[in-house]
Amino acid sequence: MEQDTIAAISTPLGEGAIAIVRLSGDEALEIANHVFSHKNLTDVTSHTIHYGTLVEPETADKVEEVMVSVMKAPKTFTREDIVEINCHGGMVSVNRVLQLVLRHGARLAEPGEFTKRAFLNGRIDLSQAEAVMDLIRSKTDRAMSLALKQMDGRLSQLIRDLRQQLIETVAHVEVNIDYPEYDDVEEMTNELLKQRAQYVKGEVQSLLRTAKQGKILREGIGTAIIGKPNVGKSSLMNILAHDDKAIVTEIPGTTRDVIEEYVNVRGVPLRLIDTAGIRETEDIVEKIGVERSRQALQDADLILLVLNGNEPLTEEDRALFEAARDLDVIVIVNKTDLEQQINMDDVNEVAQGAPVITTSLIEEQGIDELEQAIADTFFDGEVDQGDLTYVSNVRHIQLLEQAQDALNDALESLEMDMPLDLVQIDITRTWELLGEIIGEDVSDSLIDQLFSQFCLGK
Ligand SMILES: Nc1nc2c(c(=O)[nH]1)N(C=O)[C@@H](CNc1ccc(C(=O)N[C@@H](CCC(=O)O)C(=O)O)cc1)CN2
Ligand SMILES: Nc1nc2c(ncn2[C@@H]2O[C@H](COP(=O)(O)OP(=O)(O)OP(=O)(O)O)[C@@H](O)[C@H]2O)c(=O)[nH]1
């Protein structure tokens, strides 16, 4: 495929030891060679790196001292010729190098265009390309492992197998209709279709079942720590994060704003949010903080509701339970090192079956039990089934749900002995929907939109 040569800065902008300007396309080598002195880059062995200087070709003015990697098609990231110029990391240096190659025949790449070329040139499919973006955005170990698996093409392979099954079924039905060998061909075909549709539906459903965990592994569980002022919310944040991120003092109303931190609890990634203690207040700053806490509570997947065991349960506490009513809640009765004033029967009653854990955060008591309760809530006690293929991408989940609907339509038509060509339409539709996950038959505008979400130089 004839492609113009693109260039971009592929490392983050800012000061660093080294920065990379990457070129991809038919003229990558020529362009780089044109501004490189010391050596002819067009006849070096592929996948080698070369020391030299970049110069302004007209004036021979030195622009930068660099290392240049040469990777010839097709065994490259884009399947095109790639040149990577390793220059000194600094805003001016790297921009100079980029400007130099742009002035000598390269075009500035769009966001995601390198990966888009890898897709268009068939090195990876769409779900693998999306995984590249997920990998870059990963904020937890788990999220990264998940992205890596998807880059491997696990999901793609599964989807391909299912599509193969569907297309074979369609072909089978055609043959049966066109060349009926037996008298009861209608019935047999009906039976075959039913079996296959059921099988594919089962696979689609089991993929969808991983979606909740996939989303969690990807984004982390939005976990809000709520409670009255001074009960120990920030102390809990710090203990789970193994870091003194939040300020802890004996003054109620210490936390004024929402503090966020990614933490890993027994393999469960949490996006932990420490909030301002919720109470009626006249202090303007605190008031805003309290409002944000209420918002955080709305957005959360899991609530850690902290109570002070050294005080009786108050109306304010009960109001918090009310606010968290329909969410996953873990109740923490803190400060067990002090005299117990709270009535545990009351707590268990308002908890309505939610786990209740007692802790002394100051003496680090009860932390294990709490961590276990968090893990249990989301993985039913078992952490990670390593070989599951997770779907975590919203686009994929939507397509799978639509495929499930189409399969249900097909099965319903079969149940009602509808004409087989009607069933075929639903099966073909399923085949198309699954194809969109891996990028077969997707429109240019969808492709543009997906890749534009990438960062520059990727
Ligand atoms: N300097 C640099 N480091 C980088 C990248 C890069 O583009 N440049 N990558 C950018 O994301 C990642 C590595 N990803 C890559 C993925 C595939 C191929 C590649 O050439 N694949 C060929 C053949 C590989 C071989 O077996 O030799 C292929 O699949 O055909 C290269 C890099 C991370 N590190
Ligand atoms: N005795 C005792 N004190 C604790 C315990 N946990 C926290 N504290 C103390 O309680 C006080 C308040 O703790 P924080 O973690 O700041 O409480 P908070 O809920 O974040 O408070 P606000 O941000 O003001 O809403 C501090 O003096 C902590 O040292 C505990 O288990 N036992």
Ligand SMILES: [Mg+2]
């Ligand atoms: Mg606090």
